[in-house]
Amino acid sequence: MKLLEDMILEKGKVIDDNILKVNSFINHQVDSKLMKEIGLEFSNYFKNRGITRVFTIESSGIAPAVMTSYELDVPLVILKKQISSTLDDDIYQTKIKSFTKNITYNLTISKDYINSNDRILIIDDFLANGEASKGAIKIIENAGATVVGIGIVIEKSFQNGRNYLDNLGYDVYSLARIKSLKNGKIEFLD
């Protein structure tokens, strides 16, 4: 997505070989017009596949995901990150590890917002090692529902999340694919 790549080049900050900060337009300050375009792009790619719900993980995925769910005209479900695990028959829960923050979360959803007929699109802001996506997939498949695809705003293609998801046969659509952040330089995959 040209608009997104241009903004990453203009406003992204390379912290080291692995970390790109996009706090000025995606994570902390949010460019809502860009989010609208992202929603249109994901909707365009994933339309006509019988999607019933969009899932995202709190909190940086919410802005692009709400725009996507608006365009697809289906509800958005926000998977909650809980620090402590909860014993409750009314929820599905799975542990995920954030390598960036070095914290383990309990990804949590009420059973009210998923069922075995659901065909779900997962939207997230970043794909690195794929821990968040793996957690969302696990919850969806435990509920007997189908993962139709995964829409990612920025993929760090040099980390192993994309390969992992490709190998399992998921349809991953990333709007910007970063090949390398070496020497402070942002390079995209073609």
Add this chain to the structure above:
Amino acid sequence: MKLLEDMILEKGKVIDDNILKVNSFINHQVDSKLMKEIGLEFSNYFKNRGITRVFTIESSGIAPAVMTSYELDVPLVILKKQISSTLDDDIYQTKIKSFTKNITYNLTISKDYINSNDRILIIDDFLANGEASKGAIKIIENAGATVVGIGIVIEKSFQNGRNYLDNLGYDVYSLARIKSLKNGKIEFLD
């Protein structure tokens, strides 16, 4: 807002005299079409006031706030809730207490996304005791910026947040004002 009040009556769950759950269309599952209408309504009320940024607090305020910032054509800034306090010259931080969750957070913003010329609209999903709004106001005013108004999706008018903000002279616009949740019955203010 009639559409919102109707959904609250239809889908809201009164847990006790103080707690209304709107997990099926605002907090956990999100009705994006409703969020769009909410964004239009806030934008309509607060337009022509020179707003430069919309602020919200992660994470349930993000969906209505991103729609509002889209309509107003200004950036959204997400105030982060950090568990631990951080000593950093590049941020503003203030403590807020969540009565619902009985946790104290450090509401945090990078100084990059606020300046003394900013005219800011705060958007949040709920107004109860007003702790979150007070925290956001404190951060904004510490930075020398102006709070133009506060847009609330659901106000629990029987708690003291609204009075507190009114007494300080802030323009609070709530889309649904709940007078009482007694005996499991939802009553709105006229």
